[in-house]
Amino acid sequence: MTPGLLFSIVIAYFVILLIVAWYTGRNSNNDSFFIGNRNSNWMLVAFGMIGTSLSGVTFVSVPGDVGKTAFGYFQVALGNMMGYVVIAFVLLPLYYxxxxxxxxxxxxxxxGNKSYKTGASFFILSRTLGATARLYLVVNILQNLLEEAFKDQFQVPFWLTTLIILLMILLYTFEGGVKTIVYTDTLQTTCMLAGLVICIVYILNRLDMNVGSSLQAMGSKGMSKIFFTDPNSPLFFFKQILGGAFITITMTGMDQEMMQKNISVKRLVDAQKNIMTLSLIFGVVILLFLFLGGLLYLYADTIGVTAASDKLFPTLALDAQRMPAAISVIFIIALISALFPSADGAITALTSSFCIDILNMQRREDLSEKEKKKTRRFVHLGFTVIFLLIVLVFKHIDSQSMISVILKVASYTYGPLLGLFAFGILTKRTVNDDMVPGVALAAPVLCYVLEMCQSYLFKDYKIGLELLVINGLFMFIGLWLSSGNFQKKGMLS
Known part of the structure; x- marks a missing residue:
């Protein structure tokens, strides 16, 4: 791929996003930025959330992981679909x-106020680390492509590539916020899914196979296995499904970024339709990504490519000698489409949470709308800088599979949120508000100790995604021990 073509693709895509942002961001205010004036179309939200839920990590890591875990990730997806039911019929009614x-x-x-600040702080930590990990993966692929394209002309620093991409995201989310993202996510999800389907069709043709024969070939290599029945394995189906359900409940239902889009829908019933539609589409899309992963490994075997994990899909898609330029272009467009939804919504949600939850901006009657808007813009810019710095840190601790890093981070940082929400919804007890921050810090520390000592405590048993549930349970127990059995006056639960 020539430098000119690559540059043209990125610029053209960005110009389209800017046009959408200009159109949707006109006459926007803080309500538009935070919750889209509660007037978002539920069908657009449902479709656009596919892109946010999947991101570049799913686009690259899930197909690449097939060589190691076969179709085992679908166990997590089944749990995800169960988690969406809980979100639709337990959490959304509460929020509305x-x-x-x-x-x-x-x-x-x-x-109480300290519990409120603790929950918001853990979200800010969780989403910052998770979103930057997703962003890093895609930026790193684009960086490798840039280095290859410009190798005979000049060197493009990694920090500059990251900065340019973040500035692009900043520009088209700066005014409209959620109101803009609902539309840009729809566009980006369309491009990403179109790229997925086109790549599947192309590789099937190159292999001269149909869906049935390709599945048989994958099965003969052990790549189509879905359910793992060894209880000691981290891939044990019960642990994966349970973990998948709680990951969705926490990373979607208890996550301001994801719920910010849902509560921007006017009616509860439409928000529920959004979530249930999302769950069905999500399951189908994950199956397609796993199928693509199997095809990529079959194709790599036939042409002698040894790349695996996160490097497999980019290596094959961008191989100028074996892939036509059209497929490389489609891959780049789909990859960029996977990149932006995982970062734009995160920066917007983090800005919203910091302004509302930490700065109490919505309750400040001493500030004019103009002053609030100025503060919100400053915070938005600040999180962009933080994203840049953390992506540069990830560059120095590169992992073979970023999806495992993201799930591990989620297990540690979303656990206290899970415990807080569960305790509030399932019990009528009050807590010692002053103790909540300490309990929230103690729960992940106990999880770390448990994980370090698991070989001594459980012998062959390996802790997997259930670490998130254990973390939430530690938080729940800590809250129970610091609570009373009387109901707070005026409490809503």
Whole structure:
């Protein structure tokens, strides 16, 4: 791929996003930025959330992981689909009843101000680390492509590539926020899924196979196995399904970025339709990504390519000697489409949470709308800088599979949120608000100790995705020990 072609693709894509941002961001205010004036179309939200839920990590890591875990990741997807049911019929009714702009306001009403700040802080930590890990993976692929394209002319520093991409995201989300992202995510999800389907069709043709024969070939190599029945394995189906359910409940239902889009829909029933539609599409799309992964490994075997894991898909798609330029272009467009939804929504949600939950901006009557907007813009710019710095850190601790890194980070940082929400919804007890921050820090520390000592405590048993549930359970127990059995006056639960 020539430098000119690569540059043209990126610029053309960005110009389209800017046009959408200009159109949707006109006459926007803080309500538009935070919750889209509660007037988003539920069908657009449902479709656009596919791109946010999948991101570049799914686009690259899930197909690449097939060589190691076969179709085992679909066990997690089945759990994800169960988790969406809990979100639709337990969490969303709560958020709509309380008319929340930030979902962590629930903790303020239910427990107290320190619990509220603790929940919001853990979200900010979780989403910052998770989103930057996703961003790093895609930027690193684009960086490798840039180095190859410009190797005979000049060197493009990794930090500059990251900075340019973040500035692009900053520009098209700066005014419209959620109101803009609902539309840009729809566009980006369309491009990503179109790229997925086109790549599948092309490789099937190159292999001279149909769906049935390709599945048989994958099965003969052990790549089409879905369910793993060894209880000691981290891939044990019960652990994967359970972990997948709680990952969705926490990383979607208890995540301001994801719920910010849902509560921007006017009616609860439409938000519920959005989530249930998302769950069905999500399951189908994950199966397609796994199928693509199997095809990539079959194709790599036939042409003698040894790349694996996160490097497999980019290596094959960008191989100028074996792939036509059209497929490389489609891959780049789909990859960029996977990149932007995982970062634009995160920066917007982090800005919203920091302004509302940490700075209490919505409650500040001493600030004019103009002053609030100025503060929000400053915070938005600040998170862009933080993203840049953390992506550069990830560059120095490169991992073979970023999806495993993201799930591990989620297990440690979303556990306290899971415990807080579970305790608030399932019990009527109050807590010692002053102790909540300490309990929230102690729960992941105990999980770390447990994980380090697992070989001594459990012998052959390996802790997998259930670490998130254990973390939440530690938080729940800590809250119970610091609680009373009387109901807080005026409490909403």
């Amino acid at each position: 009843r309380l008319q929340l702009t930030s979902i962590y306001n629930y903790f303020s009403t239910r427990f």
